[in-house]
Amino acid sequence: GGQRRGTMAGYSVEERGAPHSLEYRLFFKDSSGRYISPFHDVPIYADAGKNVFNMVVEVPRWTNAKMEIATKDPLNPIKQDVKKGKLRYVANVFPHKGYIWNYGAIPQTWEDPGHKDENTGCCGDNDPIDVCEIGSKVCSRGEIIQVKVLGTLALIDEGETDWKVIAINVEDPEADNYNDIDDVRRMKPGYLEATVDWFRRYKVPDGKPENQFAFNGEFKDKAFAVDVIKSTHEYWKALVAKKTDGGEINCTNLTVSDSPFCCSQGCAKATVDAAPPCEAANPIPSEVDKWFYYQKN
DSSP states (O other): OOEEEOSSTTOEEEEEBOTTSTTOEEEEEOTTSOEEOTTTTSOSEEEGGGTEEEEEEEEOTTOOBOEEEOTTSTTOOEEEOEETTEEOBOOEETTOOSOSSEEEEOTTOOOOTTSBOTTTSOEEOSSOOEEEEOSSSOOOTTOEEEEEEEEEEEEEETTEEEEEEEEEETTSTTGGGOOSHHHHHHHSTTHHHHHHHHHHHTTGGGTOOOOEEGGGGOOEEHHHHHHHHHHHHHHHHHHHTTSSOOTTOOOOBSSOTTOTTBOOHHHHHHHHHTSOOBOOOOOOOGGGGOEEOOOOO
């Protein structure tokens, strides 16, 4: 068990521990079966000329478990976020069920917490840049897909800039009809508004205030989004070259030739071998299926 192969541009994943447990990890391999980091070793671009980017899917649409690239762990496997010792699940806030897009990150990007964004006046959130993929297929956890970037929303999350890039899987049957943010508004009316609503309110069931947005919650277009992604790619380059102190971020990688954090396949394999064996998934707690209603002010 624990092996999954898809049409993931040759990438595959290997599960360790039981899904929905504190020990769960999803490690990544390249097409020749070598362990890699999905943060540092998957290239940012699938096609730079066409602004097509790779995306690592962390959370499939309709699910609730807040899975994320573990930026502080060696090889950066996907694991479930933990808050106050408990596994984190995102609440269903009416009228939504879990995540309303395939959610993930663009590799080789980093929102530098030491850099104040000139647009938002807030510092970065210390993670790779987030992507909401709006295609019709529900992707699987750990899938690496190629996406066309369409625009971005600037969430201000507890005082940090947290860009949410809107993109569509290039393999979506409708992908050719989407070239900028206005196409989403035209082809999927209500989806962008639902996206703002989702991010505004998703932490309220946890007792947090509503989230704020830069630009009044307006989406910026494709050109703007691509510029933001390119700047986060530059911050990542500085991070893996050790030009920026990444603090607790783990920069172990296998392919970034000029990086002082480059390690051998033997060292990578030892990291995976140290993780507990793959096990059957734990049940998801029943309270995760609760539906939260609350009045908008």
